[in-house]
Amino acid sequence: MAGLDDVFGDLFASVDAVVLFSPSGSYYERFSAVEDLDVIVIGTENPVGAETFVELPLAFDNISERIRFGLEGALEQDIIEDGDALACATSVFDDEIDTVSRVRANADQHTGIYDLFAKSRADPEVIKAVLELAIELGKKGQKGKPVGALFIVGDAGKVMNKSRPLSYNPFEKSHVHVGDPIVNVMLKEFSRLDGAFVISDAGKIVSAYRYLEPSAEGVDIPKGLGARHMAGGAITRDTNAIAIVLSESDGLVRAFKAGELILEVDPEAY
Amino acid sequence: MVDWQALVDEPAVIAAAVLVLGLIVGYLVGRLNKELLSASGVPDAVEGTPFERTAQSIGTSTVDIVARLSSWFIYGIAVLTAIHIAQLLDTDAFWLRVTEFIPQVFVAVLVLILGFIIADKVELVVSEYFRGVKLPEISIVPKLLKYSVLYVAFIIALGQIGVHILALLILLAVYAAGVVLVGTFAFKDFLVSSAVGIYLLLNQPYSIGDEITIGDQTGIVQEVDLFVTKIETDSQEYIVPNRKVFEEGIVRMRE
Numbered sequence: 001m002a003g004l005d006d007v008f009g010d011l012f013a014s015v016d017a018v019v020l021f022s023p024s025g026s027y028y029e030r031f032s033a034v035e036d037l038d039v040i041v042i043g044t045e046n047p048v049g050a051e052t053f054v055e056l057p058l059a060f061d062n063i064s065e066r067i068r069f070g071l072e073g074a075l076e077q078d079i080i081e082d083g084d085a086l087a088c089a090t091s092v093f094d095d096e097i098d099t100v101s102r103v104r105a106n107a108d109q110h111t112g113i114y115d116l117f118a119k120s121r122a123d124p125e126v127i128k129a130v131l132e133l134a135i136e137l138g139k140k141g142q143k144g145k146p147v148g149a150l151f152i153v154g155d156a157g158k159v160m161n162k163s164r165p166l167s168y169n170p171f172e173k174s175h176v177h178v179g180d181p182i183v184n185v186m187l188k189e190f191s192r193l194d195g196a197f198v199i200s201d202a203g204k205i206v207s208a209y210r211y212l213e214p215s216a217e218g219v220d221i222p223k224g225l226g227a228r229h230m231a232g233g234a235i236t237r238d239t240n241a242i243a244i245v246l247s248e249s250d251g252l253v254r255a256f257k258a259g260e261l262i263l264e265v266d267p268e269a270y
Numbered sequence: 271m272v273d274w275q276a277l278v279d280e281p282a283v284i285a286a287a288v289l290v291l292g293l294i295v296g297y298l299v300g301r302l303n304k305e306l307l308s309a310s311g312v313p314d315a316v317e318g319t320p321f322e323r324t325a326q327s328i329g330t331s332t333v334d335i336v337a338r339l340s341s342w343f344i345y346g347i348a349v350l351t352a353i354h355i356a357q358l359l360d361t362d363a364f365w366l367r368v369t370e371f372i373p374q375v376f377v378a379v380l381v382l383i384l385g386f387i388i389a390d391k392v393e394l395v396v397s398e399y400f401r402g403v404k405l406p407e408i409s410i411v412p413k414l415l416k417y418s419v420l421y422v423a424f425i426i427a428l429g430q431i432g433v434h435i436l437a438l439l440i441l442l443a444v445y446a447a448g449v450v451l452v453g454t455f456a457f458k459d460f461l462v463s464s465a466v467g468i469y470l471l472l473n474q475p476y477s478i479g480d481e482i483t484i485g486d487q488t489g490i491v492q493e494v495d496l497f498v499t500k501i502e503t504d505s506q507e508y509i510v511p512n513r514k515v516f517e518e519g520i521v522r523m524r525e
Contacts, residue, residue, distance in 0.1 A: 157490035157502065160479025173474050200493055206478045 011102050012087040017080060021066060021090035022059075023048060023097055040079055040086075042070035052079055057117045057128045061269050063092060063099070071105055073114040082107035112262045116255055121240045122154030126203040129179040134246045134253045137188060138267030148248030149191045150232050152212070155241040156200035162238055163210040166195045170208055177203040196231070214238040219259045232256055285356035292348015300341030307333045319390030321383075332387060336380070343376045371431075378430040385423020389416045418445075459513060460497060466512040467496040476522060483521035484510050 012018070018031060022043035028050060031039045041050035044059050054073040060066035067088050074080045084105045092099045117124045130151050141147050152159050170190060176183060178199060187197070190208050198206040214234040221233040225247070232243030237259030245254045246267075255263040307313075316322045316332045325331050350368060393416040400408045425442060429435050454461070471494065476482050480491050482501060487508040489501035499510045 155492070156478045157480075157492040161481075161490060172477075175471060200478055202493055202495065204478070204493070 011100055014085065015087040015102070016084040017086055019067075019070065019074070019086050019088045019103075020097065021070065021088065023089070027097060040074055042074070054079065055124075057124065058131065058265075063090060063101075066090060067101070067103055068109070068111075069113055071103065072110065073118070075105055075107055075110075076114045076118065080105050112257065112260070116242060116257050116262045120154055120242050120257065122199070122201045122242065123203065126178055126199065126201070127153055127242065127244075129203065130199060130244050131253065131255070133178060133184060133187060134244050135265065135267040136184060137191060138246050138251050138253055140188075146248055146251055147188075147191045147246070148228055149187075149246040150196040150228050151199060151244040152196050152210075152232065152235055152241050153199045153244060154201050155239045156198050156204075156206045158239040159198050159212075159235060159241050160206065160210075162214055162235065163196070163198070163212045165207070166209045166211045167193075168209070171205045172207075174205075176205045178205065179203060196235075221256070221259075221261055225254075229254065229256075233259055233261070281356050285352040288355060289348055289352040292344055292351070296341040296344035296348065299344055300337045303340050304333055304337035307336060316387050316391065318394055319387055321386045321390050332383070336383060339376070339379060339383075343372070346372055374431050378427040381423055381427045381430060385420055385427070389419035389423065392416060392419055459511065463497045463512040466516050467494075470494055470499070470512060470515065471496070476520060481523040483523065484508075484514055485518040488521075488523070 017038035017040055019040045019042060020028060020031060023031070023041060025048050028039070028041065028048040031037065032050075038052070039050065040052045040054065041048060042054045042056060044056050046053045046055070054070055054077065056066070056070060056073075060069060067090065070088075071080070071086070075082070080086065082105055086103050086105060087100055088103050089097045089100050091097050117127055120127060130153050134149060134151060137147060137149055170193075176186065183205070187205075190197075193209050195209045195211050197208050198210050200206050212231045212235045214231070215238065216230060216234040219230065219234045219237055221229055226249070229245050229247070232245045233256040235241060236243050236256045242262075243256040245256070246252075247254065251267060253263075253265050253267055254261055312333055313331065322332050325335060350372070393412040396415055397409065397412040400411065421438075421442065425435050425438050428438070470476075474494075476491055476494075478491050478493065481489065482491060484499070484501070487501060487510060489503040489506070489508060491499065491501050492507075493500040497512060499512060499515065501508050501510060
């Protein structure tokens with residue numbers, strides 16, 4: 001087996017750091033016991049209490065997405081530098097870590113996914129909750145039929161001033177926050193209403209039934225997307241909000257920030 | 271048959287029977303207690319407290335100690351009753367005092383154990399809560415709470431076994447009054463703000479998206495919570511304590 005070590009040794013020879021994706025406690029201990037080794041932990045939470053930790057907003061199923069997002073976050077936090085060689089240990093089949101891949105950090109591949117969560121006006125937890133909500137809605141639909149939905153998160157005061165009500169606001173004088181247990185069911189029912197949901201920085205659902213009136217000038221979103229995406233994308237250019245859109249036609253969840261498409265996920269993949 | 275009758279009437283036999291019965295009942299009560307405590311989730315609740323850890327290190331557990339305590343209490347009663355029946359010690363005064371004293375000691379010990387566990391648990395929970403605040407001085411708060419709870423437990427336990435605790439009670443009263451005074455003084459603004467905040471959340475005189483003026487600050491409302499209202503203009507973001515809403519009044523801008 002010594003021969004195998006030589007061959008596979010290339011994978012982790014002279015790496016700048018080891019990146020562990022959601023390691024178990026004992027696994028992490030073994031790595032942190034190795035001297036002169038930079039260990040970075042990436043995951044949805046940090047149960048092992050690692051010092052260098054990058055938070056993932058979603059437990060990405062797709063390995064390359066998981067690694068790309070994690071490394072972008074690490075680059076953003078100046079934990080790693082452009083061109084660093086990294087040994088990324090992650091799990092593909094089971095919960096245990098079973099795969100090592102050698103990745104070179106590339107700052108040019110900047111997509112802004114990490115910025116979407118960490119550098120938006122709204123709280124990262126709120127954005128995460130809305131994204132999960134949209135994904136869940138996309139997975140199940142309304143009574144088995146696909147639904148579309150448009151969530152505008154953050155900078156709610158400005159968004160409210162750049163929109164008008166289509167009908168009475170069902171959330172008026174209510175104190176519903178995303179992440180409350182009842183919200184998923186409630187929003188699923190309300191998703192058949194037209195218009196956008198407006199959610200404040202702290203996660204309060206301010207209004208449903210909003211007709212957005214941004215100027216669509218200079219909005220660069222892929223051709224072929226409908227009015228919902230256009231409205232969502234455009235309002236993020238006019239305000240500091242972000243838009244999370246569930247497409248009715250192709251079932252994908254997309255996120256816009258500053259008028260640009262940042263993230264595209266398939267609900268079926270989660 | 272006659273022999274049997276004579277034997278049953280013998281005080282020593284009755285005493286032995288009482289003793290055996292006491293041992294059996296004590297053992298059963300101990301077991302029952304243990305089962306009940308385990309079923310009601312006590313082991314989970316006390317997990318991680320120093321008391322439990324100390325108990326573990328000497329090869330037992332909190333549940334075991336409490337259960338055994340109740341057993342011993344019943345053993346003790348049985349032994350005393352047996353002694354009394356067998357008339358080994360014929361001193362009524364002594365007997366009277368002991369019967370009064372034993373339950374008190376039992377309750378006192380129970381209160382102490384409970385006090386230790388609650389104190390440890392309070393310290394754990396509070397320090398867990400403060401973990402997000404990375405400030406070394408904050409670690410004094412859980413400690414202070416722990417010793418406050420312990421102090422109260424000691425007073426109750428001492429009171430139970432009849433020690434004069436007036437001085438300790440006065441100390442406690444002074445301490446509590448101090449905490450309340452300092453608390454109201456320090457949190458006065460918070461209390462006022464949250465009272466106004468409740469009114470604002472219930473009545474919503476203004477909501478997110480309205481343009482309002484509070485005092486000198488004019489802007490669009492971004493967020494209303496219990497303590498503060500966040501309003502902002504294009505370049506500034508004001509975080510206004512809610513009490514200012516009542517002190518200065520609100521001006522709602524109409525277009």
